[in-house]
Amino acid sequence: MDVEDRDSIDTVKLKKELTNAIGEAKGYIHNAYREFCIQQPDLIVAVQEGHIQGNRTILKEMSGRLETIFEDYMRSISSGSISQKDAKKSVQFRDQGNKNYQAKHFYSALDCYTKAICQGPIGSETLALALANRSAVMFHLKEFQHCIQDLDLAIASDYPKKTLFKLYERKIKCLTQLGNLNLAQTTLNQFSKALDFAVLEPSKKQKMFSELEKTISKIKAKPQEDSTFKSLADELPKLNSRNDKFPSFAKCLSVEYNAKRGRHVVANRDIKAGEMVMVELPTVVVVRDEFKSLFCSNCLRKSYGSIPSPLNSVEVFCSHFCLEQGLNSFHRCESKILEHIQHSGLGKAEWRLAIRAVTQKPLEYFRKNQDKFQNHSSRFGMNEGDQYGADEYQALFHLVVNRQAWNLSTDLFKAFVACFYTRCLHLGGYFDDEENDDNGVNGGWTGTLSDDQLFITEFMVHIMEASTMNSHEISHVTAPTNVPWFHGQPRRVGPVLNIYGSLLNHSCDPNIFWINRGKAIISFASKDIKMDDEVTNCYITESLKIPMEQRQIQLKNFYNFTCGCVACDERWPPMAQFPTALADLKAKQLKIPVEDVNRMKAQLAKINQLGVKINLEQKKENYKDCLALCIEFLQLLDHTIKRPHQFFEMTTRTMFMSLWTLRGSKSRIDQT
Ligand SMILES: [Zn+2]
Ligand SMILES: [Zn+2]
Known part of the structure; x- marks a missing residue:
């Protein structure tokens, strides 16, 4: 084959390979x-032909060719x-916010004021005015603690002196409601x-003062909550x-291992529907x-009185507690590279987890613990001496990754993105310390990765792989307020x-479900689980609504397994075709013998009665x-009919939504 031939073949191959990974995407990255691939066809060919294998080798090869590749971009982003x-x-x-407030769209007003607060320069009158306006909404919504917090912040900012008395007046009204006399x-x-x-x-001043004095004199002091x-x-x-070993799980769950199911979770006693089985942060x-301006960057809670980041104009924290945690870990570095990451055009939120996984720990941590991140094992936690949760990062590293899917x-592309992330981290000052003098060309960036940088980049590639499977x-x-x-x-x-x-295996008809409170995941049994049964979660939303063949393809492509759950094994039709009434049932779906007519009738009557009661409540x-x-x-149904049936679903x-309402994260929006 002469040179020309080889070139033309590679170009075709190259184009095809590239299109596979990134499609038509047009972002910077x-x-x-x-561009990088076109300039480095020999690298592509070497990887393609297996001369370069493994993340570390690919990264080493790639980083040697990066040099100035991200520099124009880094400079172009102001x-x-x-x-x-x-x-x-x-x-x-x-x-x-004011328009919404006047229209009595209080929740929309709240969100607008929060954005105004995020944008308000620290200590400025603009910030103070935004805070004061939000406090007015909070007062209206009877969120007095949050109202006071905003008022205090507004007062500490540069609120106009002439109207400052109004803020104290509002604060006194809040304190009156809270019974805080002192x-x-x-x-x-x-x-x-x-x-x-x-x-x-x-005279007007005197009148206002005496009125407030009178209000205070009527306060019935209450013990104050923290x-x-x-x-x-x-x-x-x-x-x-x-x-004991897996403390986010209840004692009734055990983690086991076998070659077919990998690590998986089993009930070690009978578990009743509705029992709480996992609480995980x-x-x-x-x-x-x-959602950056609406949900806490640290714990994902939505707070009426969210505190703006002091370092950027978009992120919020639910509380001083979370702000402090953020400032002591990820937030300083990430704030410096916010626009570089956002403008890169890479939408995959789950890959961003790789950056956060790095920024929330200091470089020192990774240097000290390098040995924890070697020799990936999907059995980690099962061997004697393994401390599964002792260092969460170690367990994180050992989450299942599906190399075949890559x-x-x-x-x-993943390696390229990780190198880009490392360049961003470098810009954010993540690698700054005595050992990485930051005064070289391009702010110390040479393109070739240092040992630290190579380690961090490889770690991020690994987290990106783990995220694809486990996030x-x-x-x-x-x-809305009327719903x-x-x-x-x-x-x-x-x-x-x-x-x-992530240790739970999949079933299209799982026996637990999850609700969220902030970032926390709280899990409940969704049906009675027998001792020794595997405890399963569902990896795809509303799986039973999807025809079996389709969801099997999804699971195979994404997680690389063939589902053998009862719904797949018995080839249940899609949910829309499940029986919807008791009259639709065929004899083989009944758990009570057809001959036992009276018992059957009594049981069905009970089901009907209970169904009506549930609707009422x-x-x-x-x-x-x-x-x-x-x-x-559910118990009644389980004694009477076999799944699948719409009643079960x-x-x-209803159980899920009831539990979510009682314990999950929720907030109101305005009536539409
Ligand atoms: Zn928080
Ligand atoms: Zn299945």
């Missing part, structure tokens, strides 16, 4: 990758285009001083007893870009990596009773 606070934008958001009295003094700056007739907002961990339900979380093109989506339910929670809509807030829940939004009745109903859904 995709174009840069195309640092601060997203992250810098912008008073003008703050005013725009505040105006939108603080109300102190605040009255501050109010009095603030009145000096007010442009009002002295006003610091609870950390997420503090507000989670507690398991009755925990599995994920190890790595990311908020999707569109081919040449995805491998290369889970955190949801938050919203419902029962039961009909709320889930929003996908962001992906997480969690080391315990649901209409009354009495979720606690609804839940208890559902559990009873409807009951599970």
Whole structure:
């Protein structure tokens, strides 16, 4: 074969391979990758022909050829285009908030004011005005603690002196509602001083003062609750007893291993429907870009009184507790590279988990613990001496990865993205210390990865692989003020990596379900589970609605296994074709012999009665009773008919929504 021939073949191959990995995507990172591949065909060929194998070798080869490849981009992104606070934008958001407030769209007003607060320069009048306006909404919504927090922040910012008395007045009204007599009295003094700056007739001032004084004199002092907002961990339900080795699981769950099922979870006693079996705080979380100003970057909670990041103009924290955690881990570095990452055009939120997995630990941690991240084993935790949760990162590293699902093109692209992330981390100062003097060319970036950088890049590639297989989506339910929670809509807030829940295998007809509170995952048995039965979760949403052949393909492509669950094994039709009434049932679906007519009749009558009761409680939004009745109903169904039947699915859904309403993350939106 002469040179020309070989070239033309490679170009065709190359084009095809590239298209596979990134399709038509047109972001910076995709174009840069195309360009890189065109410039480095020999690298592609070498990987394709197997001369270069394994992430580390690919990364080494690649990094030797990166040199200045990201430099133009890094320079072209003006640092601060997203992250810098912008008073003008703050005013725009505040105006939108005011319009919503006047139209009595209080929840939309709240979101607008929060965005205005994020954009308000620290210590500025603009920030103070946005905070003061949000406090007015909070007062209206009777969120007095949050209202006071905003008022204090507004007062500490540069709120106009002439109207400052109004903020103290609002604060006194909140304290009156909360029965906080002492603080109300102190605040009255501050109010009095603030009145000096007010442009009002002295008689008017005197009148206002005496009115407030009178209000305070009527306060019935109540014992004050701790006003610091609870950390997420503090507000989670507690398991009755925990599995010693896998403490996010209840004691009734055991983790076992066999070659066919891998690590998997088994019930070590009978478990009743509705029992709580897992409470887990994920190890790595990311908020999707569109929700950054609404959900806490650290714990994914939505707080009415969210605190703006002091370092950028888009992120919020639910509390000072989370802000501090963020500042002490990921937030400083990530704020410096926010726009570089966002403008890169790479939408995969689950790959961002790789960056967070790095930024929330100092470089020192990885240097010290390199040996924990060698020799990947999907049996980790099963051998004697393995401490599964002792270092969550070690367990994270040993999550199942499906190497077969990655081919040449995805491998290369993933490595390229990881190198890009490392370049961003470098810009964010992640590698800055004595050992990495940062004064070289291009701010110390030579293109060739240092040992530290190579290690971190390889770690990120690994997390990207693990995320593809193991990341889970955190949801938050919203419902308009005139709609029962039961009909709320889930929003996908962001992906997480969690080391315990990821041990559960899939079933299209699982026996547990998950709800979310902030980033936490709380899991309940969705049906009675017999001792020694495997405990399963469902990897695809509404799996039973999808025809079996289709979901089997999805599972094979994405997770590389053929599902052998009961629904697949018995070839259940899609849910729309499940029987919908008791009259539709065929004899073989009944658990009571047909001859036993009377018993059957009695049982069916009970089912009907209980069904009516559930509907009633649901209409009354009495979720606690609804839940208890559902559990009873499921048992009754299980004694009478075989799955599949719509009744099972409807009951599970009612249970799920009841539990979500009682314990999950939810918030109101305005009536539409
Ligand atoms: Zn938080
Ligand atoms: Zn299945």
